[in-house]
Amino acid sequence: MITVSLEQGNEGLTGCRIQGHSGLAETGRDIVCAAVSILGCTCVNALESVCGIIPVVTENRDGMLSFHLPEMTPDENDRAQILMGALKQGLSDLSQAYPKNVKLSIKERREKHD
Numbered sequence: 001m002i003t004v005s006l007e008q009g010n011e012g013l014t015g016c017r018i019q020g021h022s023g024l025a026e027t028g029r030d031i032v033c034a035a036v037s038i039l040g041c042t043c044v045n046a047l048e049s050v051c052g053i054i055p056v057v058t059e060n061r062d063g064m065l066s067f068h069l070p071e072m073t074p075d076e077n078d079r080a081q082i083l084m085g086a087l088k089q090g091l092s093d094l095s096q097a098y099p100k101n102v103k104l105s106i107k108e109r110r111e112k113h114d
Helices: 030-049 074-097
Strands: 002-009 014-020 054-060 064-068 100-106
Touching: 002 030, 002 074, 014 030, 014 074, 030 064, 030 074, 074 100
Parallel strands: 002 100
Antiparallel strands: 002 014, 014 064, 054 064
């Protein structure tokens, strides 16, 4: 199962951790794994290329992607929240369509990242 944890703070979504494999099909043929990977990678890449915000990627390897947003101005955060909201919507849709393969949770952030 793929587990996804989105981090929520006072200023909106602040990070994401994706780990695991869906087990729906063999590696290279798993549409759920591919969809989750594309959503996560596109969000990270678009934050930088579209918004000019460089997310802090702490893990990026097979079956794992973890990142959080850096300190930002209110305007930068507004732009980042659009992409983070799109990520949340896509992951929510997948978790509803494939509940045995994707688990999405939203966790309240307790303290700031370094």
